[in-house]
Amino acid sequence: MTVTEPDATTAASANALAAPAPTPAPAAPTPPLAARAAAVGGSPVRDILAVTARPEMINFAGGLPAPTFFDTEGVAAAFRAVLEETPARALQYSTTEGEPVLREAVADRFAARGLATAADDLIVTTGSQQGLSLLATALIEPGDTILVEKPCYLAALQVFAFAGARVVAVPGDDDGIDPEALDALVAEHRPKLLYTVPTFQNPTGRTLPGPRRAAVAEVAGRRGLWIVEDDPYGELRFEGERVPWIASYPGAEDRTVLLGSFSKVMAPGLRLGWLRAPAALLRACAIAKQAADLHTPTVNQLAAAWYLGHRDLDAHVARVAAVYGERRDAMLAGLADALPEGSTWNRPEGGMFLWARLPDGHDAARLLGAVVAHDVAYVPGAPFYAEDPDPATLRLCFVTQAPDEIAEGLRRLRAGLNS
Structure with a gap:
């Protein structure tokens, strides 16, 4: 009987099967982010909104217009019109x-x-x-x-x-x-x-x-x-x-x-x-x-x-502004009871926000956790300062809630600040 010697390819294959697989080289790290991306922080307002998204929350922290007063019918009519009349241009x-x-x-x-x-x-x-x-x-x-x-x-x-x-x-x-x-x-x-x-x-x-x-x-x-x-x-x-x-x-x-x-x-x-x-x-x-x-x-x-x-945008804005004025008044009516004695606040003639300052020694950021636990929120004022922040300040948005909700939110705010 004739015995055939294995050829070089067969021998190499056998040796490869018998030898342990080589250890892969470690992956190199990806290049770092730009320095500015690492240095610039996120928005505390956005962070607060993420925490306070629960339906039971009365949120004075947002800067959101009241969705109840969006002219949804008018906006829908506008989109229907442009898509029906000039679809090629619109798209x-x-x-x-x-x-x-x-x-x-x-x-x-x-x-x-x-x-x-x-x-x-x-x-x-x-x-x-x-x-x-x-x-x-x-x-x-x-x-x-x-x-x-x-x-x-x-x-x-x-x-x-x-x-x-x-x-x-x-x-x-x-x-x-x-x-x-x-x-x-x-x-x-x-x-x-x-x-x-x-x-x-x-x-x-x-x-x-x-x-x-x-x-x-x-x-x-x-x-x-x-x-x-x-x-x-x-x-x-x-x-x-x-x-x-x-x-x-x-x-x-x-x-x-x-x-x-x-x-x-x-x-x-x-x-x-x-x-x-x-x-x-x-x-x-x-x-x-x-x-x-x-x-x-x-x-x-x-x-x-x-x-x-x-549509008459000016008439729509006038209606919305009138409601916002009522909501501002509702917030102003309850602030004296909601904030600690010695607090101060302003009376804006329009817009969406008012600004309050707690007495010296208070830190609005430190107090926020206790306030959120009572299902209400505001934005601490310190992040709005480019330098020398005032920790006693806070921003309140008055447009999103109806007056009865604002009154309830201020009662919760008082409880949170006193807890």
């Missing part, structure tokens, strides 16, 4: 600057309120929050100094932190920014811009009076400063007289960016806002928007334009 790409019919409608609303505006002065943004991000891209270099109010809208602080800006707070009082302090800080720091919510400010609800607006405009013109005027709440006035935009005062016309939104007056889910700015800056923001999202959804823009042309 197609649009220009970065936005649908001309909507820009013209927004420009007309500005003009009706005394600020001459053309459609070409505007970009439609995906909410006014995107307008802030576009401005940060177009204006701010890492290390640039910018000025903000004290306290300041929290999401603006996040945008400026991502941009790498150095943020300096301008002192003020119950009426808002102190123009003399602003002048001194501009001279000292040579900032690039001032960011302000001058009407029914978030978080305080305060409104900057006309004379101070004129003074802020004068400082900006004399010192060479951009003003970013954010106005998401200005139409929600339920008492007092309207104050003109800072953009309309001498000295500010060629250096003010005006942001606005349909979120508080039509529906936040549409994510429709706008940015009004001088031509060169507007062009830079349009390029930044091209890189961000190409354009705001066409169908939403056309639906909003249809709504403005076929």
Whole structure:
């Protein structure tokens, strides 16, 4: 019998089966996140809303308009109309600057309120929050100094932190920014811009009076400063007289960016806002928007334009503002019993928020856990400060609940603060 020697391939295969498998090399770690992503914290407001989503919770923490008063029938009619009448256009790409019919409608609303505006002065943004991000891209270099109010809208602080800006707070009082302090800080720091919510400010609800607006405009013109005027709440006035935009005062016309939104007056889910700015800056923001999202959804823009042309938005806003005024009054009526003796609070003429301060020694953030345990919530004020936070402050939203719910929420608040 002839024995055949195994060939080299067969031998190698046998040896491979007999040998242990090689240990795989350890996977290399993925590259780290950008430093700015690690350095910028989340929104305490969003964190609180996640904790307080239970149906039994009475939530004074949110900044949400009351959904009961959305014109759902009118908005639905708008979407039906544009999808039936111009479906190809509604579902197609649009220009970065936005649908001309909507820009013209927004420009007309500005003009009706005394600020001459053309459609070409505007970009439609995906909410006014995107307008802030576009401005940060177009204006701010890492290390640039910018000025903000004290306290300041929290999401603006996040945008400026991502941009790498150095943020300096301008002192003020119950009426808002102190123009003399602003002048001194501009001279000292040579900032690039001032960011302000001058009407029914978030978080305080305060409104900057006309004379101070004129003074802020004068400082900006004399010192060479951009003003970013954010106005998401200005139409929600339920008492007092309207104050003109800072953009309309001498000295500010060629250096003010005006942001606005349909979120508080039509529906936040549409994510429709706008940015009004001088031509060169507007062009830079349009390029930044091209890189961000190409354009705001066409169908939403056309639906909003249809709504403005076929419905009376001003009448709708007036009805909503009247209800919000009743809810503010309900909250004001119960605060003295709900907050510790020695607390103070303001009386906003519109908007969605009021600002309270507990007596010295109280920490609103530390007290929040006990308050939430009583099924009510607020937002501690400290995160709204760019520097030197006041731990005794807190923000209360009064628009989402009916007066009887507000009264019950304040009773729970008292129990939580005293527990």
